Amino acid sequence: PYSYYTEKYRPQLHFSPARNWINDPNGLVYHKGKYHMFYQYKPYGDKWGNVSWGHAVSKDLVHWEQLRVALTPDELGPIFSGSIVVDRHNTSGLFKESSEGLVAIYTSAGEMQQQSLAYSTDEGITWTKYKGNPVIPNPGIKDFRDPKVMWYEKEYKWIMALAAGDHIQFYSSKNLTAWKYMSRFGENEGSHGGVWEVPELIELPVDNDPNNTKWLLKVDINPGSVAGGSGGQYFIGAFDGMRFINENPPNEIRWVDYGKDFYAAQTWFNTGSRKVWIGWMNNWQYADVTPTNPWRGAMSLPRELALKTFRGEGVKLIQMPVKELKGIRKNQYQWKNEKVMPGKNILSSINGKTVEIAAEFELGSASEFGFKVRKSAAEETVIGYDTERHILFVDRTYSGEFIFSPAFAGRYEAILNPIRDRIKLHIFVDWSSVEVFGNAGEIVFTDLIFPNPSSNRIELYSENGYVKLSSLIVNELES
Ligand code: FRU
Known part of the structure; x- marks a missing residue:
């Protein structure tokens, strides 16, 4: 029953619209057994502009059905990013x-950016704009957008995180229509290489202990991210119903993803203690010139979030691909306790066009090892580990098409510390992307690639010595 896409580069495991431009995921909400995903969408063109909210639904976060456009521009302007809540107690009246019904809180981006509401009683298919829009008029700040609303049970109120140029503002409301300014955070914290966008405040248990939670504040910046262009940073701390307090030094920067293509993520509302987010798999440096047609843009894989304590580094964000992705595994290949030597590729018979790789290595004499994916004589994307420097990297320099933008080809790095001389890699390869989760998911890379459809080999390599493969599972995937 699920569609299978044939267009060159069209993602098989990731959501992309049938045609035209998308950017940020918006209004993610779980409602009546379905995951809804709205998104920044240009229904009649493949470059950004005059954006609407498109709409797709899924039962498993993996297979998506695209529905009709949900929200279109009006006299207050195009519909920029925002969120949706289930107003379970009809607090809004x-x-x-x-x-109950769904309430969308979004940015009306006309001459000024202001926050508006729309509501739906038919599971998000049709929407009525609220008569009193905007519900938060522009206070004289140029960049004033991307409201993400959550329910704060302790005080029985709604809380909104909003991007305001170089800081985040927090608002509260009892009814979603009247909002009260509470506090601000960030002009002197974290990275300020670009404008702050798409914030979200998320409560998560630390080390799986539901009685010990901390708050994660995610803030995207464009440009100035770790791999160049747009990307996400996060802060860890406390939230008292009014204020977010960063528990780390203000100049410390924590990156959400070390690749170039994970932006504007938000979590699904209404999934209980399970927190899952998805990002726009792209970078504002080249999003409007990626070589795809008739669609342009795709979402990342959905990822489950957690917090984990690391000795000497404090609490860090953990991201893991959602377990629902196990449902698309087809052929499985397994190895245990192999010695990987230079010049021998144990994966030579596998079709690596759409695969999941899960590996655990014990470091040996090899100076570098890893996987080369979407490989042919002329192309490869390298996911490698530098044993001496403890650096995990993704190198897409020779990954395929790159001339559409000087900002595309490149190699991206992050420190991944071995644990008892071991590292783990969990990798998803699709027709135009790689996603790499290091160790328990504390280091993640998301990178677009545009390899020739016939570049479908994978290689496990080592250089200047051996590495011990404790275990390896490769799954060919089929959506
Ligand atoms: C982030 C962003 C948001 C804005 C939207 C406009 O990618 O710039 O800040 O609401 O995209 O499409």
Whole structure:
């Protein structure tokens, strides 16, 4: 029953629209057994402009059905990014007595950026714009957008995180229509190489202990991210219902992803204690010239979030691909306790066009080892580990098409510390992307690639010595 895409580069495991431009995921909400994903969308063109909210639904976060466009520009302007909540107790009074509905909170981006509402009683198919829009008028700040709203059970109120140029503002509301400014965070914290966008405040247990939670504040910046162009940073700390307090030194920067193509992520509302987010798999440096047609843009894989304590580094964000992705495994190949030597490729018979790789290595004499994916004589994307420097990297210099932008080809790095001389890699390869999760998911890379469709080999390599493969599972995937 699921569609299978044939266009050159069209992602098989990732959401992309049938045609035209997308950017940020918006209004992610789990409602009546379905995951809804709205997104920045240009219904009639493949470059950004005059954006609407497109709409897709999924039962498993993996297979998506694209629905009709949900929200279109009006007299207040195009519909920029925002969020959706289930107004379960009809706090807004927008629904019939004691019934629930969906409320979208988004940025109206006309001459000024302001926050507006729309509501739906038919599972997000049709929407009514709220008569009192905007609900937060522009206070004289040029960049004033991307409201992400959550329910704060402790005080029975809604809380909004909003990007305001070089800082985040927090607002609260009892009814979603009247909002009160509470506090601001960030002009002197984290990275400020570019404008701050798409914030979200998320409560997560530390080390799986539900009685010990901390708050993660994710803030995207464009440009100035770790791999160049747009990307995400996060802060860890406390939230008292009013204020976010960073527990780390203000100048410390924590990156969400070390690749170039993970931006504007947000979590699904209404998934209980499970927190799952998805990002726009792209970078503003070249998003409008990527060589795809008739669609342009795709989402990352959905990832489950956690917090984990690391000795000497404090609490860090952990991201792991959602378990639902196990449902698309087809052929499985396994190895255990192999010695990987230069010049021998144990993966030579596998079709690596759409694969999942899960490997655990014990460091040996090799100076470098890893996987070369989407490989042919002329092309390869290298996911490698530098044993001496403890650096995990993705090198897409020779990954395929790159001339559409000088900012595309490149190699991206992050420190990944071995644990008892071992490292783990979990990799997803699709027709135009790689996603790499290092160790427990504390280091992640998301990178677009545009290899020739016939570049479908994978190689396990080592250089200048051996590495011990404790275990390796390769799954060919089929959506
Ligand atoms: C982030 C962003 C948001 C804005 C939207 C416009 O990628 O710039 O800040 O709401 O895209 O499409």
